[in-house]
Amino acid sequence: MSSKERMQRYKDKIYNGILDAAMEILKTEGCESLSVRKIADKIEYSVPVIYSYFLNKEAVLIELSRKGFTKLITCIEKSLKGLISPEERMEAMLSTLIEFAHKEKELNQLMYSVGVHVIDVEETFPVLKVISDLFRKELNDLKAGEIISEDSFRSTYLTFLSIAHRLVAVNHYYKNIDPAINSIVLKKTVHAILQPIDA
Known part of the structure; x- marks a missing residue:
């Protein structure tokens, strides 16, 4: 291994260490408690070392979010394996959004x-475009290969996201909701929303 490769591996190790430490602080203490100083203390490096990788705390949070969306996409793609019906696939995507949350x-x-x-x-x-493209494909498949209008797609996509996020909020509020109830809600919602899709 060349010295350049060793240096890159060392930099990658620090970079990933910063993000791992930030994620741990996020999960144990919450976003408000996260600071560059806390990250530096956790990985036992100086604050300037952190700033040599990230401009500020916001940059760390943005990178954690990017990793989160990538992880979510992996979960969605996994949930779609073996499913053929567009409605089932749509339910699986929404269910995955809720489970991930x-x-x-x-x-x-x-x-x-x-x-x-x-x-x-x-x-x-x-x-985020990868996620919206997954939804677009399912909506197009429901129309037997016809391309739905951009306005129709956007409104339907935002409706799906809104339902998923509100159902997450409801589940956080009512902590004893049976997962089977969530499944029924999703089935009814997907069926109701997909019926009136116009090109």
Whole structure:
């Protein structure tokens, strides 16, 4: 291994260590408690070392969010394996959004809050287009290969996201909801929303 490769491996180790430490602080103490100083203390490096990798705390949070969206996409793609019916696939995608929000509560909250501080969320998080493209494919398949209008797609996509996020909020509030009830709600919702899709 060349000295250049060793140096890159060393830099990658520090970079990943910063993000791992930030994630641990996020999960144990919450986003408000996260600071560059705490990250530095946790990985036993100086604050200037952290700043040599990230401009500020916000940059760390944005990178954690990017990783979160990438992880979410992996979960969605895994949930779609073996499913053929577009309605089943749509239900699986929404169900995965909800399950992810429960399993990765702090990260999920960060993913959908850090974006409000950026000018163009889709430019900052290009991975969001992957998620919307997955939805677009299922909607197009429901129309037997016809391409639905952009307005129709956008309104339906935002409706799905809104339902998923509100169902997450309801589940956080009513902590004893049976998962089977969530499944029934999703089935009814997907069926109702997909019926009136117009090109």
